[in-house]
Amino acid sequence: MTQNRSSAVMLHLGDCAQILKQITDASIDSCVTDPPYGIEFMGAGWDSDVPPSEIWREVFRVLKPGGHLLAFAGTRTHHRMATRIEESGFEIRDLLMWVYGSGFPKSHNLDGDWNGWGTALKPALEPITLARKPMAGTVAANVQDFGTGALNVDGCRVPAIGEIIERGAIGEIYTEAHEGYRRPGRSMMTHKPKHRGGPACGTGRWPANLIHDGSEEVLAAFPIAPGQQGDLAGHSRNRPSLGIYGDMSAAKDSPARRDSGSAARFFYCAKASKADRDHGLTGPEREVVQFQTANGTSGKASSWSEGRDTRRKNHHPTVKPTDLMRYLCRLITPPGGVVLDPFMGSGSTGRGAVLEGFGFVGIEREGDFLAIARDRIDAAERAADEATRQGILL
Secondary structure, three states, X not given: OEEEOOOOEEEEEOOHHHHHHHOOOOOEEEEEEOOOOOOOHHHOHHHOOOOOXXXXXXXXXXXXXXXXXXXXXXXXXXXXXXXXXXXXXXXXXXXXXXXXXXXXXXXXXXXXXXXXXXXXXOOXXXXXXXXXXXXXXXXXXXXXXXXXXXXXXXXXXXXXOOOOOEEOOOOOEEOOOOOHHHOOOOOOOOOOOOXXXXXXXXXOEOOOOEEEOOOHHHHHHOOEOOOOOOOEOOOOOOEOOOOOOOOEOOOOXXXXXXXXXXXXXXXXXXXXXXXXXXOOOOOOOEEXXXXXXXXXXXXXXXXXXXXXXXXXXXXXXXXXXXXXXHHHHHHHOOOOOEEEEOOOOOOHHXXXXXXXXXXXXEEEOOHHHHHHHHHHHHHHHHHHHHHHHHOOOO
16 A cells, blocks of 8 residues: 655555566665664564565665665674675665664673673674665766755764864854864865855764764773864975975964763764654553653563553654664755655654655555654655745754
């Protein structure tokens, strides 16, 4: 069954192995998905294995040349997920890490002489495979022809809110609201003066392959890392050279950045909220016993973790934060593009896609989860439409 929620959103009920075959070749711009991890999560049959290569080959087929894939995985089975993705024709480009502080250890506590020994560590991260379909020609030509093949670096920079991140000549302070990054002869790999066509101001740090949830546990793991606190004056002179790279100019003054605080500020923070999970849902709540992790549950009870009775409208066991999915969709999807999620669950990828102004194609085989996804995505579309009418950037 297919539900056309709007001109930009299409939801399918059924097995993605079959429904993907109905999608036109090279018609999708990106794929962001949280597939089964193959760890028999809470005894669920759907989680008996990671998706087979046949499914990833279909994802490969429907993506445009240069189209990116972001696929979550479990720490125990990530190698199998990445191998099957690569075997399907994708190039493995990177490995992102989603780091969180809400995990509970699912460990068996031993008794007697071995009291204090267990069988597992506390979960605190989930790997995300970044892969790309091979391009047709050069990166520049592929982006020109299909809009795919590159990452949206400027759109995903880490904000440096309230910091003095650059100075001009020694004694001349520049902040985010100034044009200090555009001084002649200076190049910064970690900052950029502006978006192309955007305002002439600092846009933040280069996005990294680590994302965190901003929880106290995670922030405490980062050291305090003040930036360059003192001015450094250049003392060298221009040096002529016969080398292929040309003359070497004198070292420039290096004014202090004066930034400070936790090193966590160097990485994007995607906060989770309880309200986000049930946003847009009006159906009855269900009482479930759950064990908190970044996904919402951590499986069966153990002697080292306590379950709690929770009433929720969204009873899907692995719900990702919408803010996280927005960021991932924005990172790999060109403006006006279409995002695919063949393992839609309760629709967090769809919410992220529509809030970023993208089209969305979602596939889910469980009817009750598709209904939850439909309502959550509808609510996101209404929020996006209202923001557009009011001229508000979400």
